[in-house]
Amino acid sequence: MVLRTEAVRRRLTRLEEIQSTLAGLDYKPNSPESAWAVERGLHLAAECVFDIGNHILSAGFGTSIDGYELILDALAERGVIEKELRLNLAGFGGFRNILVHGYLDLDPERVQDAHEKAPKLFSLYRLQIERWMTTREE
Numbered sequence: 001m002v003l004r005t006e007a008v009r010r011r012l013t014r015l016e017e018i019q020s021t022l023a024g025l026d027y028k029p030n031s032p033e034s035a036w037a038v039e040r041g042l043h044l045a046a047e048c049v050f051d052i053g054n055h056i057l058s059a060g061f062g063t064s065i066d067g068y069e070l071i072l073d074a075l076a077e078r079g080v081i082e083k084e085l086r087l088n089l090a091g092f093g094g095f096r097n098i099l100v101h102g103y104l105d106l107d108p109e110r111v112q113d114a115h116e117k118a119p120k121l122f123s124l125y126r127l128q129i130e131r132w133m134t135t136r137e138e
Contacts, residue, residue: 001058001059001062002059003055003056003059003060003136004055004059005133005137007055008052008055008056008129008133009133011048011051011052011055012048012052012126012129012130014044014048015045015048015049015052015122015125015126016122016126018041018044018045018048018122019045019118019119019122019123019126021041022038022041022042022045022115022118022119022122023118023119025037025038025041025115027111027112027115029108029111029112035108035111038111038115039099039103039106039111041118042095042099042111042114042115042118043096043099043100045118045122046068046092046093046095046096046099047096049089049092049122049125050068050071050093050096052129053071053072053074053075053080054071056075056080056129056132057071057074057075057078060080060136061074061078067093068092068093068094068096068097069090069091069092069093069094071093072086072089072090072092072093073086079132080128080129080132081125081128081129081132082128085121085124085125085128088117088121088124089121089125092114095110095114098110
């Protein structure tokens with residue numbers, strides 16, 4: 001499989017858009033509109049993070065990974081993202097699954113925490129992926 005840099009860049013752009021939108025939202029768990037907007041934004045961001053990571057691992061390293069947390073582990077092990085970022089994203093795969101499948105049991109405090117951390121973490125992720133892609137192209 002060939003690394004499709006344009007596909008990765010499109011997802012990075014989408015992640016940036018989501019990150020920007022999330023930063024402008026105020027999470028209010030008792031407001032369905034607010035809660036749904038933040039939860040959906042976090043879900044979409046998670047999909048971008050894992051799609052990007054999976055494509056890089058598959059096309060760039062010939063590795064197939066089964067599991068969201070394992071994707072993040074593999075990116076860190078291969079130097080695509082820094083180990084500190086990996087540690088800060090710990091549990092994000094499980095959180096993605098709760099957003100998608102366990103939405104009835106969402107903990108508002110966990111959503112609030114993810115929402116507060118999202119702008120910084122997604123920005124770091126984008127920057128580190130972009131840096132890896134740039135060094136690969138050189």
